[in-house]
Amino acid sequence: MTARIGVVTFPGSLDDRDTQRAIRVAGAEPVALWHKDKDLKQVDAVVLCGGFSYGDYLRAGAIARFSPVMDTLIDQAKTGLPVLGICNGFQILTEAHLLPGGMLGNDHLHFICRDQKLRVENADTAWTSDYTAGQEISIPLKNMDGRYVADRRTLDELEAEGRVAFRYVDVNPNGSLNDIAGVTNAAGNVVGLMPHPEHAVEPLIGTGRTDGLPFFTSILKKLVNA
Amino acid sequence: MARVVVDVMLKPEILDPQGQAVQRALPRLGFDGISDVRQGKRFELEVDGPLDEAALARIHDLAESFLANTVIEDFTVRVEEAAEVAEAAK
Structure with a gap:
């Protein structure tokens, strides 16, 4: 039996289908979850995908964070459920305080859409074990609110504990502090990042490479070997 | 009915590029002497019933x-x- 990985659809989600496809390409079974359902259908892990949930009104992710599905997800994430937040999903995880810091508009005030080079800084999380620490990957980045901010004490803590999971390489595309592209919680089960691994799992599309696929094979291996 | 106003501002240490863009536009509009602009949000809540503690x-x-x-x-x-x-409604 393979692992079942949920993908939540909120009003305004864009990448739920691509995320489901990436999960299938990795060999796991995607399970569609709905924002109004408290029920997580007993999935083994959850991905919060990209898009503009609730139109990014108030703040990106601020309204989605209070959806019924998030009540259950927040409780279960705190007791070990693996959760990956991509782009808007990352924003939702910071709004839910499952991950530290916050997301603000890109410092240049423009939408950005490009292939982005990242360095995987932490290959010990539930979602990154199929990478090696220090590995450089290239996956698409597309967002308006990608600037990661946190107070100095939080940044120092993240750096000291190796919880900066991904860092932008060559260029900082949005003014994120310490070039941070993604972070993990202390337990390593909750990970968030702005760039989109689900768009880079087949050579035909995305960056022409499959640099995003290890996110999904990492979690599959962890769940199957559990 | 009472109105409660909630003002929300980015923390002072956080960069506000929107405020900076506004500030940079000021000299072009003939406004001098404004060294910094920060942009925030204002919420006006109309509250039914008594506004007690x-x-x-x-x-x-x-x-x-x-x-x-x-x-x-x-x-x-x-x-x-x-x-x-x-007064504001006039």
Whole structure:
């Protein structure tokens, strides 16, 4: 039996289908979850995908964070459920305080859409074990609110504990502090990042490479070997 | 009916590129002598029923948990007096 990985659809989600496809390409079974359902259908892990949930009104992710599905997800994430937040999903995880810091508009005030080079800084999380620490990957980045901010004490803590999971390489595309592209919680089960691994799992599309696929094979291996 | 105003601003140490863009436009418009602009949000809440301490406490909780993200923003809550509201409506 393979692992079942949920993908939540909120009003305004864009990448739920691509995320489901990436999960299938990795060999796991995607399970569609709905924002109004408290029920997580007993999935083994959850991905919060990209898009503009609730139109990014108030703040990106601020309204989605209070959806019924998030009540259950927040409780279960705190007791070990693996959760990956991509782009808007990352924003939702910071709004839910499952991950530290916050997301603000890109410092240049423009939408950005490009292939982005990242360095995987932490290959010990539930979602990154199929990478090696220090590995450089290239996956698409597309967002308006990608600037990661946190107070100095939080940044120092993240750096000291190796919880900066991904860092932008060559260029900082949005003014994120310490070039941070993604972070993990202390337990390593909750990970968030702005760039989109689900768009880079087949050579035909995305960056022409499959640099995003290890996110999904990492979690599959962890769940199957559990 | 009473009006409660919640003002939300980015914390002072956080860069505000929108405010900076506004500030940079000022000299072109002939406004000199403004060295910094920061942009925030204002929420006007029309409250049904008496605005007692319990109601204000609930609004404070709402501001803290939802209207502002206190990781990146500060907020203030104040009651707008009836005279102010009437004046603004003129």
